[in-house]
Amino acid sequence: MNGGAMNEVEPFRLLDCSLARRATGRACCNLRELLEAVRSVPDSVLEHHMMRCALEDHFELYEFPNDLARWCWDGLGDHVLGEQIGLVDPYKHPSIAGVRATLVNLIEERLWGLERVPWCRSGLELHLVESLLIAYDTGEHIRTPAALAEAIERLPLRSLFFHVHEARRRTAGHSDDFSAWLEQLGEYEVLVEKLRAVDFYFLNLSQLRQELIDIFRQNLVTSAAAAKVTP
Amino acid sequence: MKLLDRYEEVVGHQEVERLRRLADRLGGKRIVHVNSTRIGGGVAEILRWMIPLLNELGLDAHWEVISGPAEFYRVTKSFHNGLQGLPVTLKKSDFDLHYEVNRENAGRLNLEADVVFVHDPQPICLPQFTPAGQVGRWIWRCHVDASRPDRTLWKYLERAIARYQATIFSLAAFTRPLACPMFLIPPSIDPLSDKNCPIPEAERLETLTRLGIDPQRPLLLQVSRFDRFKDPIGVIKAYHLLKPYHPEMQLALAGGTADDDPEGEEVLREVTGYAGDDKDLKVLSLPPDAHRTINALQRSAIVVLQKSLREGFGLTVTEALWKGKPVIGGACGGITLQVHNYHTGFLVHSPAGAAYRIRYLLRYAEKRQRMGRVGHEFVREHFLFTRQLRDYLVMLLCMDHCGDGVLVV
Numbered sequence: 088m089n090g091g092a093m094n095e096v097e098p099f100r101l102l103d104c105s106l107a108r109r110a111t112g113r114a115c116c117n118l119r120e121l122l123e124a125v126r127s128v129p130d131s132v133l134e135h136h137m138m139r140c141a142l143e144d145h146f147e148l149y150e151f152p153n154d155l156a157r158w159c160w161d162g163l164g165d166h167v168l169g170e171q172i173g174l175v176d177p178y179k180h181p182s183i184a185g186v187r188a189t190l191v192n193l194i195e196e197r198l199w200g201l202e203r204v205p206w207c208r209s210g211l212e213l214h215l216v217e218s219l220l221i222a223y224d225t226g227e228h229i230r231t232p233a234a235l236a237e238a239i240e241r242l243p244l245r246s247l248f249f250h251v252h253e254a255r256r257r258t259a260g261h262s263d264d265f266s267a268w269l270e271q272l273g274e275y276e277v278l279v280e281k282l283r284a285v286d287f288y289f290l291n292l293s294q295l296r297q298e299l300i301d302i303f304r305q306n307l308v309t310s311a312a313a314a315k316v317t318p
Numbered sequence: 319m320k321l322l323d324r325y326e327e328v329v330g331h332q333e334v335e336r337l338r339r340l341a342d343r344l345g346g347k348r349i350v351h352v353n354s355t356r357i358g359g360g361v362a363e364i365l366r367w368m369i370p371l372l373n374e375l376g377l378d379a380h381w382e383v384i385s386g387p388a389e390f391y392r393v394t395k396s397f398h399n400g401l402q403g404l405p406v407t408l409k410k411s412d413f414d415l416h417y418e419v420n421r422e423n424a425g426r427l428n429l430e431a432d433v434v435f436v437h438d439p440q441p442i443c444l445p446q447f448t449p450a451g452q453v454g455r456w457i458w459r460c461h462v463d464a465s466r467p468d469r470t471l472w473k474y475l476e477r478a479i480a481r482y483q484a485t486i487f488s489l490a491a492f493t494r495p496l497a498c499p500m501f502l503i504p505p506s507i508d509p510l511s512d513k514n515c516p517i518p519e520a521e522r523l524e525t526l527t528r529l530g531i532d533p534q535r536p537l538l539l540q541v542s543r544f545d546r547f548k549d550p551i552g553v554i555k556a557y558h559l560l561k562p563y564h565p566e567m568q569l570a571l572a573g574g575t576a577d578d579d580p581e582g583e584e585v586l587r588e589v590t591g592y593a594g595d596d597k598d599l600k601v602l603s604l605p606p607d608a609h610r611t612i613n614a615l616q617r618s619a620i621v622v623l624q625k626s627l628r629e630g631f632g633l634t635v636t637e638a639l640w641k642g643k644p645v646i647g648g649a650c651g652g653i654t655l656q657v658h659n660y661h662t663g664f665l666v667h668s669p670a671g672a673a674y675r676i677r678y679l680l681r682y683a684e685k686r687q688r689m690g691r692v693g694h695e696f697v698r699e700h701f702l703f704t705r706q707l708r709d710y711l712v713m714l715l716c717m718d719h720c721g722d723g724v725l726v727v
Binding site: 102103105108110112114212215216220221222223224225226241242243257 | 713
């Protein structure tokens with residue numbers, strides 16, 4: 088999205104995004120219903136509860152990075168399955184089909200070994216939601232790595248989600264937008280490598296911002312900030 | 319100074335600029351909002367700021383209000399209760415009246431628009447009486463928990479909803495399966511409204527004195543309509559359980575009334591009777607425009623309660639958090655989205671639970687203050703009007719562009 092030849096790299100277009108959330112009208116009360124839902128819901132539902140839920144994480148309140156792990160832990164009281172699903176990183180799978188297969192396998196395996204199907208109490212049902220992500224150009228075009236570092240400190244967390252999480256989904260886990268742009272500029276191999284090594288799914292967006300700020304501070308060589316970009 | 323410029327001071331230039339960019343993509347759509355009252359209640363409060371802001375963003379928005387005889391409001395109050403699951407008795411003549419009032423209003427209101435948002439069940443039948451082509455899209459906005467409605471009522475409403483292209487609910491837990499898309503948009507507060515803006519200390523103290531509240535002693539507060547779902551009696555029970563440990567404590571139950579809520583007076587009498595002659599317990603029936611009084615009360619409280627048994631979103635919780643107060647809330651509806659144990663307050667299930675958590679907060683002043691700070695920031699991030707406005711704009715964009723997944727506009 089920020090393509091161009093190395094010596095004619097286009098500025099980084101900063102995008103913002105928002106979710107249009109839609110209820111499916113479907114809810115799970117027990118583990119068997121969760122298994123059935125994971126098998127049959129559209130990809131957009133799994134994507135929302137496994138990936139886009141990062142946009143709803145507040146103040147590091149949540150222990151796990153996805154809704155399904157949280158519900159198993161809090162709603163069903165199944166801490167073993169909560170821990171197992173918490174460890175599923177959907178960005179390591181090239182498609183939602185792979186995430187779905189992994190989840191089905193975990194839940195089936197867990198159900199196999201249980202004498203009773205765990206239920207949640209009334210009011211703690213998992214309400215299944217899907218979402219459409221709308222991204223839009225903020226009009227801010229960043230021309231230097233130093234300016235990018237400065238922007239990361241102040242941009243809305245939604246932009247961070249789009250340029251890191253959503254970019255990883257777009258590129259089948261390969262790259263975030265920041266490192267992809269820096270790579271085009273050249274001269275920033277270490278920075279690119281560090282950015283791509285961030286275990287972003289484990290962090291909430293505020294923690295991710297801090298991690299990126301730290302990486303830029305430690306690795307951005309100011310002299311290289313003069314990399315040529317077209318006006 | 320434009321309204322949006324004033325809001326920039328609270329939410330920042332960046333947020334307002336993003337709203338402008340989103341709105342630009344909607345190309346000046348004509349938007350109408352329809353509800354049943356201009357005064358009182360959360361919907362009217364939302365529309366009061368939303369309409370001028372939509373216009374400043376370049377959209378062509380206006381607000382229409384349906385009207386009917388007193389009997390119509392009695393019926394729609396039963397609809398309101400029945401939609402939230404209270405047992406109600408509705409006769410055929412009640413549905414007929416509702417239908418007829420909608421028919422009359424459809425002929426009277428200016429509904430020519432690209433999108434008409436119809437709020438709650440009172441005006442829900444308008445699409446049936448509006449000429450084809452006059453309205454581009456009908457969207458029904460349900461502000462209450464409709465997950466377990468009265469069956470007869472729901473059958474009636476479901477037929478009306480079939481004419482809508484989309485619905486909006488505050489939470490997924492408030493929905494029932496419907497054929498059209500069910501968008502999720504939590505409501506929000508206006509930080510510059512009389513109810514939420516900063517107020518001078520002298521005005522705060524004067525308000526307390528006028529209401530007979532001692533500014534020197536701690537105050538517990540619940541602000542809500544006099545409605546059984548808000549459990550005002552439960553709040554008094556919690557106060558009675560607390561009073562032996564904190565004899566200095568005061569309690570204020572401040573309730574407004576709304577044009578479309580004829581049951582409020584009856585509940586107010588019950589609450590006043592139950593409160594008895596305790597000088598430290600004030601049952602305040604405030605006029606619907608007493609926003610600054612409520613603001614002063616919320617800023618004066620040491621802890622705010624919203625001990626509802628059923629709740630829509632619970633904007634009074636949002637208001638209290640915005641003012642840096644920890645909230646003790648009933649574990650229901652939108653309160654569960656806002657009150658997170660040990661972070662912004664406590665969720666409780668009984669008067670005893672409320673009394674216990676109040677004692678905790680009174681004992682640990684530093685934790686109480688920290689929760690207040692966290693709550694304020696939490697609201698800034700998630701429950702100010704800018705977020706709600708953005709959600710509406712995004713939803714409209716989404717409806718203009720079919721498809722799933724990711725859309726870059």
